[in-house]
Amino acid sequence: xxxxxxxxxxxxxxxxxxxxxxxxxxxRGVDYEVWNSGAKSGPESxxxxxxxxxxxxxxxxxxxxxxxxxxEHMNAMRETYQSLEHFLNLQGELFHIAPIMRVFPNSxxxxxxxxxxxxxxxxxxxxxxxxxxxxxxVIAPHGFGVVPEAGWxxxxxxxxxxxxxxxLRGKFxxxxxDFATQTPPKFSHVIDCRGVGATQDFASIxxxxxxxxxxxxxxxxxxNTHGMCVNRVKWLLPxxxxxxxxxxxxxxxxTKSEPTDAGRSELLLALQPIIAPHVFDNFEITDHVSGLRPxxxxxxxYAGPVNNLNNTYILNGLGTRGVFVGPTTASHLxxxxxxxxxxxxxxxxxxxxxxx
Ligand SMILES: Cc1cc2nc3c(=O)[nH]c(=O)nc-3n(C[C@H](O)[C@H](O)[C@H](O)COP(=O)(O)OP(=O)(O)OC[C@H]3O[C@@H](n4cnc5c(N)ncnc54)[C@H](O)[C@@H]3O)c2cc1C
Numbered sequence: 001x002x003x004x005x006x007x008x009x010x011x012x013x014x015x016x017x018x019x020x021x022x023x024x025x026x027x028r029g030v031d032y033e034v035w036n037s038g039a040k041s042g043p044e045s046x047x048x049x050x051x052x053x054x055x056x057x058x059x060x061x062x063x064x065x066x067x068x069x070x071x072e073h074m075n076a077m078r079e080t081y082q083s084l085e086h087f088l089n090l091q092g093e094l095f096h097i098a099p100i101m102r103v104f105p106n107s108x109x110x111x112x113x114x115x116x117x118x119x120x121x122x123x124x125x126x127x128x129x130x131x132x133x134x135x136x137x138v139i140a141p142h143g144f145g146v147v148p149e150a151g152w153x154x155x156x157x158x159x160x161x162x163x164x165x166x167x168l169r170g171k172f173x174x175x176x177x178d179f180a181t182q183t184p185p186k187f188s189h190v191i192d193c194r195g196v197g198a199t200q201d202f203a204s205i206x207x208x209x210x211x212x213x214x215x216x217x218x219x220x221x222x223x224n225t226h227g228m229c230v231n232r233v234k235w236l237l238p239x240x241x242x243x244x245x246x247x248x249x250x251x252x253x254x255t256k257s258e259p260t261d262a263g264r265s266e267l268l269l270a271l272q273p274i275i276a277p278h279v280f281d282n283f284e285i286t287d288h289v290s291g292l293r294p295x296x297x298x299x300x301x302y303a304g305p306v307n308n309l310n311n312t313y314i315l316n317g318l319g320t321r322g323v324f325v326g327p328t329t330a331s332h333l334x335x336x337x338x339x340x341x342x343x344x345x346x347x348x349x350x351x352x353x354x355x356x
Contacts, residue, residue, distance in 0.1 A: 006031075007030065007031070007188035007189060008031045008032065008033070008186060008187050008188055009025055009030060009031070009032040009033075009187065009189045009190070009191060010032070010033055010035060010183070010184060010186075010187040010189070010190045011025075011032055011033070011034045011035070011191045011193060012034075012035050012036075012177040012190060012191070012192050012193060012194055013034075013035075013036060013192070013193035013197065014034050014159065014162070014163055014166075014172065015047055015048060015049035015050075015159065015193065015195055016048075016049045016155060016158075016159075016318060016323070016326055017193035017195065017315040017318060017322070017326065017330070018036070018191075018193035019049075019084075019159065019162045020080070020315070020326045020327055020329075020330035021191050021193055021315055021330050021333070021334070022034055022166070023080065023083075023087075024330050024331060024334035025334070026087075028334070028338060030338075033171050033172070033173060033187075034166055034172050034173070035172075035173050035174075035175040035176070035177055036163075036172070036175075037174070037175070037176040038174035038175075038176075043196050043197045043199060043211075044176060044194075044197045046195060046196050046197065046211075046257055046291060046292045047159075047195070047291065048195055048196075048214075048291045048293050048294065049155050049158075049159050049322075050155070050156055050159060050291065051156075051214075051289040051290065051291035052155050052291065052322070052323075053152060053216055053235075053237055053245045053248065054152045054154060054323050055098075055151070055152045055229065055235070055237060055323065056074075056077060056151060056152065056153070056321070056323045056324040057150045057324070058070040058071075058073070058074055058126045058147065058149060058150070058324070059100075059102075059123060059126050059127070059147050059150075061102055061231065064112050064113060064123060064127075065116075065121075065122075066122050066126055067321065067324070068299075068300070068325070068346075069325075069328070071125075072328055074149060074324075076327040076331060077323065077324055077326075077327050077328075078095070080327035080331075081094055081153050081158075081327070082095055084162075087165075088158075088161045088162065088165060090157065090158075090161060093154060094153060094154050094157060094158055095151070095153055096151050096153070096154070097148075097149075098150060098152055098227060098228065098229050098237060098238065099147060099148045099149075099150055099151075099227070099228050099229070100147040100150040100228065100229045100230075100231050100235070101135075101138070101140075101144050101145075101146055101225065101228040101229065101230050101231065102144055102145050102146070102232070103138065103139075103140040103142075103144045103230060103231065103232035103274050104130075104140065104142035104143050104144055104145070105232060105233075106142055107142055109142070110142050110143055113127065113130055113145045114130060117129065117130075126147055126148075127145055127146075127147060128145055128146040128147070128148055129145070130143050130144070130145050131143060131144060131145070132144075135224055135225055135226045135228075136276065137224050137225065137275065137276045137279045138223075138225060138230055138274060138275065138276070139273065139274050139276060140274065146228065150229065152237060152323075153323050155323070177190070177192075177194075178200075178201055179204065179306075179309060179312075182309065182310075182312075183310065183311055183312065188311060189311040189313070189337070190312045190313070191312075191313045191314070191315060191333075192306070192312060192313065192314045192315075193314075193315050193316065194316070195209075195292070195316065195318075196209055196211045196292045196294045198294075198314070199211065202314075202316075205306060205308070205353060206352055207296075207302065207349055207353075208296070208297050208352070209316060210252060210294075210296070210297065211253060211254055211255055211257075211292040211293070211294070211295075212250060212252055212253070212254070212295045212319070212320070213249070213250075213251040213252075213254035213257055213290060213291075213292055214247065214248040214249055214250055214290065214291060214293055214320075215247070215248065215249040215259055215260065215263035215267065215289070215290045216245055216247035216248050216267075216288075216289055216290075217245070217246040217247070217264065217267050217268075217288050218239075218244070218245055218246075218285070218286045218287035219243070219244050219246055219283045219284065219285050219286065220242055220243055220244075220283060220284045220286055221242060221244055221279060221282065221283035221284075222242060222282060222283075223236075223242075223244070223275060223279040223283070225238055230275075232270075232273075232274050233270040234246065234248070234266075234267055234270040234271060235247060235248075236275075243286075246267050246268075246271060247267065249263045249267065250320070254292065255292075257290045257292045258290055259288040259289060259290045260290075263288075263290065264285075264288060293318075293319055293320055293322075294316055294317055294318060294319070295320070296317035296319065296352075299319060300317065300347055301315070301316065301318055301326075301329045301347050302314050302315070302316045303315050303329045303330070303332055303333040303336075303343060303347040303348070303349075304333065304336065304343050304347065304348045304349045304350065305349075306349070307350070307353050313333060313337060314349060315329065315330060315333055329347055332344060332347060
């Protein structure tokens with residue numbers, strides 16, 4: 001049924017998906033509330049958004065190709081986070097450009113980068129020329145290339161500020177919801193943005209959400225990367241004041257999130273070959289966090305209606321690239337709900353429903 005501006009929506013989950021959905025409703029002047037569980041343990045308590053580094057990168061380095069619909073996502077992403085920055089009065093604090101310096105692992109990879117540029121491959125628009133003029137704290141014997149349009153969004157700040165804004169307007173409540181609750185009386189529609197908290201309910205309708213465990217270290221170091229994020233196997237992201245995020249580990253299907261010694265070692269081992277010894281020996285680990293990324297099996301988000309649950313929609317499966325793909329996907333879902341614009345087949349949950 002078409003939705004109108006007189007409806008009241010319930011958004012469940014105040015992580016990145018919930019925020020992006022709330023923003024779509026906000027822009028349309030639609031009334032809504034956001035509920036987020038107050039659980040201190042178990043799947044309902046997991047918040048990927050609270051620990052994520054928030055990086056965006058239009059290039060997939062494995063094969064040196066642009067990621068799915070990169071230009072569309074890039075445009076929507078910039079517009080969305082810059083508007084949110086303005087709405088929340090966070091000018092200059094939320095959306096940050098930090099070019100990625102891709103350290104070439106070998107000469108074959110350098111040749112591949114060069115070929116992509118020479119062939120005018122679609123990814124070429126996101127790549128710079130190869131350089132050997134390396135910051136002196138970074139080791140790159142095969143040279144490096146730069147992705148200038150990369151950066152990061154301060155997700156913990158976004159979460160905290162959006163929640164405060166909702167609380168001030170009486171729109172945020174610490175409450176739990178699941179499929180069995182259906183649509184509570186006061187509401188016309190529900191948008192389920194529970195991340196891995198939706199795993200059990202999703203299984204009942206044939207949708208799989210993998211909980212992909214990730215760990216990140218925060219380090220204090222005098223290293224100078226010329227403001228760039230250094231990438232090779234893992235990444236080192238400068239956050240100002242000699243602080244860096246070092247991440248991330250990736251382990252499929254872990255149900256309980258906790259920082260591990262193995263994760264810490266994996267990150268440090270990956271960093272060592274690309275950082276000059278005089279700086280590598282001089283840093284301090286100040287934090288170590290972990291979380292569960294909600295991922296679909298085909299690496300595309302889920303956005304659309306839920307079979308057999310009236311007026312209930314989901315936005316989930318943002319995976320490792322929530323910052324980049326989230327804004328477009330939330331916008332597609334809102335256009336579907338309010339304007340009956342068909343959803344792109346790639347994001348429809350129906351692609352996995354049991355009866356299909
Ligand atoms: C270590 C790590 C690093 C990452 N780095 C990046 C990165 O650099 N760039 C990037 O784009 N992405 C990154 N990600 C992925 C990114 O965090 C996710 O794509 C995104 O945050 C998912 O947001 P979400 O709102 O779907 O889920 P979540 O952030 O997990 O939010 C779900 C919310 O729903 C609530 N909830 C759950 N169950 C219930 C219930 N029954 N009732 C009410 N509320 C409920 C939870 O409390 C939670 O607040 C990273 C993730 C991790 C773990």
